[in-house]
Amino acid sequence: MHSAPATPARAFLFDMEGTIVDNMGFHTDSWITFFARRGRAIEAEEFFRATAGRQGGEIIRSYLGEHLPDDEVARLNHEKESVYRELYAPHLEAVTGFDALIARAKEQGVKLAVGTAAPPANVAFTLDGLDLRRHFDAIVGAQDVARGKPHPDVFLKAAELCGVAPEHCIVFEDAPLGVEAARRAGMSCVVLTTTLPPEAFTGFDNVIAIVRDFGELKAELLFA
Structure with a gap:
């Protein structure tokens, strides 16, 4: 059997x-803030479609330069994510x-x-x-x-x-x-x-x- x-x-x-x-609206807002500090304007929905799911370091290199060293990318990513957590924490x-x-x-x-x-x-x-x-x-x-x-x-x-x-x-x-x-x-x-x-x-x-x-x-x- x-x-x-x-x-x-x-x-x-x-x-x-x-x-x-x-929370993606808060992530997008934090990227907008991050890039605005560097004189770059981004369009929210287009940016989301192109980047959501990519790692922060990949996004930073594609917008600010593939040549950036790893420690600089890590520092920039930390700055962006800190802005995000501050924005989203209350929600x-x-x-x-x-x-x-x-x-x-x-x-x-x-x-x-x-x-x-x-x-x-x-x-x-x-x-x-x-x-x-x-x-x-x-x-x-x-x-x-x-x-x-x-x-x-x-x-x-x-x-x-x-x-x-x-x-x-x-x-x-x-x-x-x-x-x-x-x-x-x-x-x-x-x-x-x-x-x-x-x-x-x-x-x-x-x-x-x-x-x-x-x-x-x-x-x-x-x-x-």
């Missing part, structure tokens, strides 16, 4: 900025429905991970500020992978740490570069329209749902 085959391990991989927390909260979704996932034995371009100080600021770190089986940040999104490194590493095959992962994202990273990793993706409208995500064949927040998600889509 054969026992039923075990259900394969599954994982939910969450981008952090703009997905777990609706820190998880996106509607997030707590309920992860509670349900844990009941169902779904592994949970974070895959973010954020540096360690921002990961701590968000996940510890909201007491969420304890829920995650893996947290992969900017310091853990060589390349930011749209490269798939961050999601592939998170899946590996969870012991789950890419095709059994669902990624939650708010940015086109992040959806592309999930696509390159061979993963389905749920899009949150915290920052951009649904039409910003047309053309991605890996998107299974587009919602305003986690409360709008259909359980059967995620837990079938």
Whole structure:
């Protein structure tokens, strides 16, 4: 007599900025402030589309010069992130429905991970500020992978740490570069329209749902 085959391990991989927390407007404002100090004007929505999901150092080099030495890039990135944390601190909260979704996932034995371009100080600021770190089986940040999104490194590493095959992962994202990273990793993706409208995500064949927040998600889509 054969026992039923075990259900394969599954994982939910969450981008952090703009997905777990609706904070991308504050990040964009902090970049605007950072560049304004250097006499550079940036257009908010265009900047978000081009950069969200890339690591801070990658963004700084692409706007201020590839030649900048590592220590200078680190110093500039620290300045920008300090401005961001100061702006966002009074508003820190998880996106509607997030707590309920992860509670349900844990009941169902779904592994949970974070895959973010954020540096360690921002990961701590968000996940510890909201007491969420304890829920995650893996947290992969900017310091853990060589390349930011749209490269798939961050999601592939998170899946590996969870012991789950890419095709059994669902990624939650708010940015086109992040959806592309999930696509390159061979993963389905749920899009949150915290920052951009649904039409910003047309053309991605890996998107299974587009919602305003986690409360709008259909359980059967995620837990079938």
